[in-house]
Amino acid sequence: MADVLVVDDHPAIRMAVGILLQQDGHNVCGEVDNGVDAIHQFRCLQPQVVVLDIGIPKLDGIEVVKRIKCIDATAQVIVLSAQDSRHVMVRAYQAGADGFVSKLEDLGLLKEAIRTCLGGRLFFPTEVIAHGKYSADVNSREVLNTLSDREMSVFVALCQGRANKEIAGDMLLSEKTISTYKARVMQKLQVSNMVELLELAKRYMVI
Template structure:
């Protein structure tokens, strides 16, 4: 049985996960609805496992995952997200995630995933695994794979309507750095219009 932190900005999802996990004998150490609090809670509680959404306020799940890896957090991470596995399963694996589940699938699958991760295995369900194997074996790139984690985070914040100053404050970086990310994104998506940039990213399942 494991000591678990749940990170999701939807209260109903957190409640459902808590019921499923407690039914299986796990202990919920803490819950968070944003990425900044998630890092603080993991540092404080030192859980065995974190269930992490990617689309989070303040600091998105990819940035949290990258932080865990860069700072050698000894915690297993299960990604539970509505983000397209075609674009994010491989990226999350590379950033240290031990499992990936789409919210479109039954939440009851979380129980099996948690059991697998706590037993030392990884867990990528069939829908995610198909994209994962295709990318690894064929070395195929997607639009998302051509972006850095910070570029994806900036893109998500732009889609939420934040301006340069607000993005800089959220990511704790300079206003000039945000401008650099925006210029790179516009160039990579071959557009000069921010609205078009966001729309293209949505169509490709990146945000």
């Protein structure tokens, strides 16, 4: 069984995860509610497994994954998050996480995830691993370099809240063409809706 550090800013989630893991024979060696303390406690406690949420204060969970893997690449990091879109899973995978469990599903999957990761295998949907492995790093601003000049123009316009019809008029193109560019942008940036597209734009200060 393993020593586990639990990182989540919701006490009820930390408690539920702790009980679940103890039932499976694991030792919860520490609990923290933010990214900065997560790094500090990881250095002090040297757990074999870290279970963490992405949306934690002080330091983004994706950045925590990267730093933990830099400190000890053998540590198993499993993301436990209510943000379970493919885009978020790919971000976690490309940051170096070993597994992903959605809070919206049965938390019992966390036991299976830990067993799988400790056994040397990843706990991600197959399509997430494929997209993460063979596409640009969505955690790096370089992903924007995959867009053509026209795709970038459409991307910026969309993030400014402009409708396809308005963008089409400004660019002297048809609405259908703008829709095609929009689909290409979302595919290249590996997002599935406008919320994710806006989040990515804000992260890289496009808007």
